[in-house]
Amino acid sequence: MLDIEGLVVRYGAREPVHHGVSLEVAEAGVVALLGANGAGKTSLMRAVSGTLPLHGGSVTAGSIRFLGQEVAGANPASVVAQGLVQVPEGRHVFGALTVDENLDAGGITVRSREARARTRRQLFEMFPRLAERRKQRAGTLSGGEQQMLAIARALMARPKLLLLDEPSLGLAPMLVKQIGETVRDISREGVPVLLVEQNAAMALSVAHRAYVLELGRVVLSGPADELARSDEVRRLYLGEESGPRPGEARPVPELDRWTA
Amino acid sequence: MKRSRPRVVSAAALALALAVTGCSSKATSSSKNTTPGVTDTTIKLGMLMDLSGAFATSGKTSNTAGQFAVDEINAAGGVCGRKIELVVRDHAYDVQKAVTAYDEVAPQVLGFLNVYGSAITGALRDKISANDMLVGLTAFAPTLLGDPHLIVVGSTYDIQAINAVDWLVREGKLKKGDTLGHIYLQGEIGENSLKGSTYATQQLGLKLASQQIKPTDADLTSQVNAVKAAGAKAILLDSTAKQTAAVVSEAQAAGLDVPVVGNVASFAASLLSTAAAPALLKQYYRVSGIGLLSAQTPAVQKLAEKWKAKFGAQQPESGGAVVLSYFSTHLWAKIIGGTCGDLTRKGVLAARAKVTGFSMDGLGPALDLSDPAQPSSRESQIHRPNKSAYAGMEMVEDFKVSDLAKQYQIKAG
Amino acid sequence: MSDATATAAVAPRAVARRLPGALLLAAAVVVLLALPLYLEAFWLRIGLFSMATAVGALGLTILFGAAGQLSLGHAFFVAVGTYGYAFLSGGDTGHVKGLGLPPIVAAVLATLLAGVCGLLFSPVAGRLRGIYLGIASLGLVFLGHHLLLNLRPVTGGYDGRSVTPFSLGGFLFSDSSDLAVLGVPFGAVESLWYLFLAVTAVATLVARNVLRGRPGRAFRLMRDNEVGAAAMGVRVQRAKASAFVLSSMYAGVAGVLTALAFQRAVPDYFDLGLSIDFLAMIILGGLGSTSGAIVGATFVVALPIVLSRYADALPLVVGPGQDGLDASIAAQFVYGALVVVVMLTQPGGLRAMVHTLRQRRRPPYARRTP
């Protein structure tokens, strides 16, 4: 459904973030993309959703095809129109707007009023907390509630594929678990999910397939359960042994600005 | 490397400096034998005007009228057997540009026919006296008196205010015990005018209610209301032309149905096409120390014809600026004509004091420049707007000096 | 390219690359020193204004370029320098008072006074960011203008006050000095040229050291991330205040120089337009760089004046008083359009443009990625 091939992203004149990343998301299920901070995960998500220019970046090589259509370099609105919706890292809910208005905005590309109302009802069943707080400003919600809202807002657009960028970031372990369940629910409802996570344990527990990105390259890929058992992943991402490998550089400091 | 750099620099600098300074052209050209701006055939005079800034219309008008006079003088053979040439520079009412333009023009000219703008004159005063330059002004501030380098043509703002108050009383528009409202601009015009109105109201047993405004103020409702609350029976107004329109309309809006007398700069012909026109025609008068472009004397008619010949139906915004510039250019010719034997800046300064009875019928009052500490005249005219008069103004009262203005003591600044 | 790396041990290639630079600098210094012997007062005056403005721009580029504090109040601090000098060095004339201090003392005190004003404003500056700070400081310009008009005994009101010529060790920097060098009479502009050159050079060196040294790093850290800077041991409030005070003192020096260049202090010069011009200068030149500030200042100051002078020679532009496009308006058009074009093509300013050109010319091995 989503085919990325040989992707290279650059921010201005800086060194490219990727060195030809390729990955694939199937028609159903959850695909996890793992990697340390600075590996290029967020840039990859931005490349797919078309928001790279907002951060001064661009796709300089490779292709991103969604349902056979090239989307690399397309603007975010047309990407959304094609059914590819992203929940960004850091949630980016509309703090000054109410929960209801956030959901309205999420469904802004859906023409049918009736369809919007139906989706909203379903979402309120899925996230009862949001229904309770529908008149409240999103900025006043807790972190976990904001994450739920961000996901619900994306689902309002009735996506064909949902991209989730670091949904567990900054959340308490219990909430992380809840997010994992939500992701599983969404894919069960028939919406495939590309999940980008630093929290490999959670991601691998819900994903079917996974890719591991390191310094702009895919270094590992395969079925999630196999990866979860591999030594490398266990050591590096599941925290069974701490500290980076010798020789593995920390992210280039200049890149922090762009990926933070 | 880092340490060696200054040595390289200074050595090279020294060598080059020695090589270079041997042949400075500036050294030879700056011999002081000849007077700047004077050759056997020409006399150059400078003009520093605002031709592109906020007062560009006035600047251009003065420039044109000055050129009319110069052409006339040259056609009649020039002065001291030499033709007058103008060196015009635009300062756009920007002090920095004015100072550089002065530096550029000063070495080329005998004197300045006109330097426009009080801020500009202020910035240049020290240089002007250092250069023994004689400078004509488009300003009537008594604070400019006492400096032999500056020419203030005609009566000063304070005297004009006194004459205006005197006229209001003579016409019965103000009676003893009445209140005069005075709305005045912060700056040399308004504050000097206030001295005059304060003096006149004291002498004539009137009360004064004054309100200060800034040149940039557009909404003057509160000032007008304040004057109204003080019970003013007439308003003396020192403002820009735009503000005049605002004041008369706001007075009308506030139901304050009293005469408004403005100074010479407070009117522009285009105001008569604005919404303020009815109020202006009804209430507004102008006091002026120089002549009126629609006056019926031959000298004035000749000038008006020149303007018509050049601009056709397009009448000047400010008839006063046309008259003043033309009049003072002729005055300059008179001054220079008095020192043909000594065409130097010092000679010109001395010649200025010899002019005691210069007049041109209807263009201006008889001028006496002998004492720089006294105004060259104490006479004023009163004008009022009239759509059919040339440049929008007609005569109410010809040049006259009030007794009050005669005895008024000016403290030169 | 820090100087610390350019020790004697550096490969000969690096030395070879730097040598032309040193010679260029030497040539520039010679030319600058010799100019008063050749140029007329008009050009020297432009130079004086440019240098005075450049010093002010240096201060703003430290404040805004490095520390990220947007100030639209720079004109105010320049005014403090100008009037401070005029008041402290001036004598009593009529209603206008003065303390009659020796000019050099007055100049130093005026600079400190501007710094103190900056310090007084720093509680506000420290609390505000971005556009809030920009407009709050804009308030200073209006407040300052109001004070200039109303504090008559100090400022002389709308008419301004004259400025005591500078003197140092008995030498008077004015037209009444009898000094002549190689037959060229040294009046105010010629002698002030050297004074300004010296002050500008010192100001540039200090600014360069500040920007390249520890304070500059602290400022930039603070600009990019206050919390991060605090975590790295930068005392944010103090660093902000010191950036503000330093920049105010630069403005103060610029003010003193402006006073000397004008030979008179007039209130209307210190308006919002001046503050905005300062901002345009440093961004046109290249934000946060000393050379950018100087180039930007020279450009903004000189362009309208030079264009007016050569109006006759330019197509479409008419001389003063003729009908058509006035030189001064044309200068405004060119200035405005250039600002737009530079921002469209080189948002990094003229300095970035030079940098790109230089990189293009340089052989590939010398090219560095920034």
Added chain:
Amino acid sequence: MTRLLELLVNGVSLGLLYALITLGFVIVFKATRVVNFAHASFLLLGVYVVASAQPSIGFGAAALLGLAVAGLLGLATERLLLSRVDRRNHHAMAILTIGLNVVLTAELTRRLGESVLPLGAPWDGHVVKLGPLTLPLTVVLTIVAVPVLIGGLTALLTLTGWGLAMRASIADAEGAALVGIRLRRVSATAWVLAGLLATAAGIGLASFPSPGVSLSIESVAIAAFPAAIIGGFDSLGGAIAGGLIVGVVQVLVAGNQDSLSFLGLGAGDVVAYLVMIVVLLWRPSGLFGSKEFSRV
């Protein structure tokens, strides 16, 4: 008492016009993070077009033309200039508007000079008596029309999809892009709105008893700066409140010059900035502003 009331009414009317100017300024800033230094010249250009077209096509059509030209100028600024700059480089964009302002001001100065162009509005020259108060009709119309205009704008922003898109982009640009809102379109509308609001305010400022359109109107529009700050940049309500506060304070101070002489003469303009600094010391992001916005 009557006088105080008159001053107050005049102040409110002026304040409402400031509010319109400030609204446009704030909307652009919120939608694009650009400080529009050319805002005052947008206003002057719009109202200049009205005044110069009015003799030949009548006031109504001229007003529409003026609004259209200013709106188009806003659109062109966004489309032709700002959209070519990296949208994160707010400094470059702000400086670009400075350049634009220089060009516009130069051209308008050249055209207007010292002259005053009559606005030709049908309410010019009319005075209304309301009990003891004598007020220009303009003042009364302003007090009625501006709230209606602001109400209409608020309704558009809260009730329509366009308004939702606008508010969502203002709240979080990236979030808005990710739900399919076209940010370019939103910025373009913000710039068009700025031009329209500025011209509307300009028509008020140039109306009787003001004699017409002249250069000084531009300096009046600068009062939008402190007004925007007093209100707090991220609240439209704040823009309105800020405008009102500045208008009322200015008129009251100017009207009581005599008793306030210790402030120095002509304190009316300065006092807005004094209020602003006091407000900022108390609340660093204005009366209604929220914290994040001062972090721009």
